[in-house]
Amino acid sequence: MRRPTIIDVASRAGVSKSTVSLVLQESPLVRPETRETVRQAMAEIGYVYNRSAAQLRSSNTGLIGLVINDLRNPFFTEFATSVQMALSARGYATVVANTDESPELQAQVVGAMIEHGVSALVISPAYGSEGSFALLARAGVPAMQVLRKVADTSRFPFAAPDYARGSRLAADHLIAAGAQRIAFVGGLEGRGVTAERMSGYLEAMAAAGREPFALFGRSSRAFGREAAHRLTAEHPEIDAALCFNDLVALGMMTGFAELGRPVGRDFRLVGFDDIEDCAQVWPALTSVHCDIAGLGGRIAATVLGWLERDEVPPPEWHGPVDLVVRASSGGT
Missing domain, CATH: 1.10.260.40 (lambda repressor-like DNA-binding domains)
Known part of the structure; x- marks a missing residue:
């Protein structure tokens, strides 16, 4: 028996x-x-x-797993750093893994972390990685989904910035700034996070009686550069864009510079996440600020409340966002 x-x-x-x-x-x-x-x-x-x-096994006491889908993206790197620092301040060690958007690699690292006795996991999941959460359910390890959602939130609570509000703020700003044809650029079609980041934009377009236009693609600088060239050649009437993330927006700035098209005057541009580079490039990039450091600290505190006081997190929580207006959208 x-x-x-x-x-x-x-x-x-x-x-x-x-x-x-x-x-x-x-x-x-x-x-x-x-x-x-x-x-x-x-x-x-x-x-x-x-x-x-x-x-x-006592050497593993207080070990928290942190699994990130793409640490090459500065947004995720800044988030992971803020979580790790907040956990360290409370005396917990963190083991970090990058899954590079691979469901298979995510299942492998989650299994290894369970075997090494992590007390809890924080996961920004790769899409198609539901099997990793089945492993966690069987092991009984507390786990939170962050930034992206792929599993049942009643079992694996979810926390992220309020993407819908962020894109609504950005779209309303572009309309008020005088943009006539506003595109949503970047993000893979059919992904939940793309739909969330686009939802506020669609609401604003509908409220203003305007036709939306989307150009989907990878959330990378390379795609942003390509998008700038495509929009200029194929859709010259479009004079503004809200991007899926800052990397796409920064790539578009490169593309427009190559074309001699001034960003902030001839084309208004807004990013999403407000990574550090936004304030350092020229012209400075307007972006939806997601308070990455604050979000990481809150996630760490939530996980430790779950572990230490059995305070189960709510199924979903959305953090505050705001819009930081800079020169790329016509600001100063």
Whole structure:
């Protein structure tokens, strides 16, 4: 007969695996009523704590996994850094993995992190990576989805900036600035995050009685440069764009410079994320500010509240955004 495991205890008690671990370690962070529920579950299923084996694993206590879909993108790098620094300030170590948008690689790194005893995971998932969350569900490891959403949020809570509000602010700004034909540029068609980042733009276009226009593609500088050339050659009537992210917008600035088309006067341009480069390029890039550092700190605090006090996060949370107006959209 199979011996009961810590995962069995967590399932019977209706708490996370990490909460059971804290009870076994006699941590004062667990509420008395939760501690009693866990101990009752242990008694009911006949679980026996192997303290010597646990001591061999003690070096992994306080280890948080951070899985990011694309660390080449400065937005994700800034986010990962802010999470890691916030966790470090609370005495937790972080193991970081880049999945390079590969569902197979994500499943591999998630499995390895589970085997090495991470207490929780924060995942900005690759699309098509639902299998990774099945692994986490079986292991009973608390996990949050961030920035992108691919799995059930009642089991794996989701947090991201308010993309819809951000694109509405940007589109309304371009309309008020005098743009006549506004395009949405970048993002792969059919992806949830593209739809979210485009939704506010579509609302603004509808409210103003204007026809939307989208040019979908990879969220890269290379695609942005190509888009500038395509719009100029094929759609010269378009005089403004809201981009899926700052990388696309920065690529468009390069393309327009090659064409001798002044950004900020002949073409108004807005990015999304407000990475550090936005304020450093010329002309400075208007962008939807997502408070990356603040978001990372909040995610870290949320995960630790889940681990230490069994405070399960809400299924979805959307962080505040605002628009930082600079010269690329006609600002100063």
